[in-house]
Amino acid sequence: MDEIKFRPFGDGAVTIDISKNNRDGRLIIEQIEKKCFKGLIEIVPGFTTITVYYDPFAIYQICNGLSPFQFVEMKLKQIINEIGEEKKYSSRxxxxxxxxxxxxxxxxxxxxxxxxxxxxxxxxxxxxxxxxxxxxxxxxxxxxxxxxxxxxxxxxxxxxxxxxxxxxxxxxxxxxxxxxxxxxxxxxxxxxxxxxxxxxxxxxxxxxxxxxxxxxxxxxxxxxxxxxxxxxx
CATH class of the missing domain: 2.40.100.10 (Cyclophilin-like)
Known part of the structure; x- marks a missing residue:
């Protein structure tokens, strides 16, 4: 996959920059949906981004000293790293x-x-x-x-x-x-x-x-x- 960057979007969301590879984006969304974690609210695809909305209060209860953003970023990186380079999105x-x-x-x-x-x-x-x-x-x-x-x-x-x-x-x-x-x-x-x-x-x-x-x-x-x-x- 191309380089992926994470940035906070307010106090209740993380935006993932995925350059222009939208099929990689769909693969990431599928993986997040499969590995859904406590506090996840919604996943919104954009043209070159994916925004993951979460409940900061729910995340705070399980973030073990990290900020809610740091915890969600860590979870998302783990989920994306599990995809593997060989896996491709099968589009309709x-x-x-x-x-x-x-x-x-x-x-x-x-x-x-x-x-x-x-x-x-x-x-x-x-x-x-x-x-x-x-x-x-x-x-x-x-x-x-x-x-x-x-x-x-x-x-x-x-x-x-x-x-x-x-x-x-x-x-x-x-x-x-x-x-x-x-x-x-x-x-x-x-x-x-x-x-x-x-x-x-x-x-x-x-x-x-x-x-x-x-x-x-x-x-x-x-x-x-x-x-x-x-x-x-």
């Missing part, structure tokens, strides 16, 4: 069907013009890449994905939209992502998926998790309507 591979362009992707033509490409070339570049979910943020279930081709990296819009439909696939700078819920936003919308990315009533509300591998699959508007209807049932 998820296919996201997307209908590109038209009313579902109103900014596709703008992205194409910005890069002096055809719309079809933008679609091919977007759909030919393998992406990794680095974190879920901004809105419940919103995945920040790495892996976008620099050939279609496009600045965010100067004026954000006040309404973006759920399932919209966008490009913002060097990242691509999917809006799981209706919301405002400033990314360039190039298509839409019929899949439900966030269901608050499900046992696991977010379809995507940090560490997942994603591929986009172009579909027609008719296929989009059929899949969208199937999602309702």
């Amino acid at each position: 591979e998820i296919i996201i069907p997307v209908c590109y362009g038209g009313e579902l992707g109103p900014d596709l033509v703008n992205v194409a013009n910005y890069h002096h490409l055809t719309e079809e070339e933008v679609i091919n570049l977007h759909a030919s890449q393998e992406y990794v979910v680095h974190m879920i943020g901004f809105a419940p279930g919103f995945p920040y994905l790495s892996g976008l081709s620099k050939k279609i990296a496009t600045p965010r819009k100067d004026t954000p939209r006040t309404f973006i439909p759920a399932g919209s696939v966008g490009i913002g700078g060097e990242q691509t992502g999917i809006y799981p819920l209706e919301s405002p936003g400033g990314w360039n919308l190039i298509g839409r998926t019929p899949l439900t990315l966030f269901n608050p009533n499900a046992n696991i509300p977010s379809l995507l998790q940090a560490g997942d591998t994603i591929r986009f699959q172009p579909i027609t508007y008719k296929e989009f309507e059929v899949l969208k209807e199937a999602e309702k049932n």
Whole structure:
């Protein structure tokens, strides 16, 4: 694994810096969950960090003269050291069907013009890449994905939209992502998926998790309507 650093985050959390290797991050999270210790509250993955929240009062009872931060840092180092260099995170591979362009992707033509490409070339570049979910943020279930081709990296819009439909696939700078819920936003919308990315009533509300591998699959508007209807049932 790359070098890992620890730093306090307030008086009830430790932030682990994991550089840009998100799959190592998922492996660390899995290991912490398996070796859960007294006082652990929550593990929150970030783009290049993992923040481990703990109850300092519960830790104080068992920290044997160390500060709560020192004790939790020690426990986390022990847990991470047990992983071993040979172990790798086995990520889920998820296919996201997307209908590109038209009313579902109103900014596709703008992205194409910005890069002096055809719309079809933008679609091919977007759909030919393998992406990794680095974190879920901004809105419940919103995945920040790495892996976008620099050939279609496009600045965010100067004026954000006040309404973006759920399932919209966008490009913002060097990242691509999917809006799981209706919301405002400033990314360039190039298509839409019929899949439900966030269901608050499900046992696991977010379809995507940090560490997942994603591929986009172009579909027609008719296929989009059929899949969208199937999602309702």
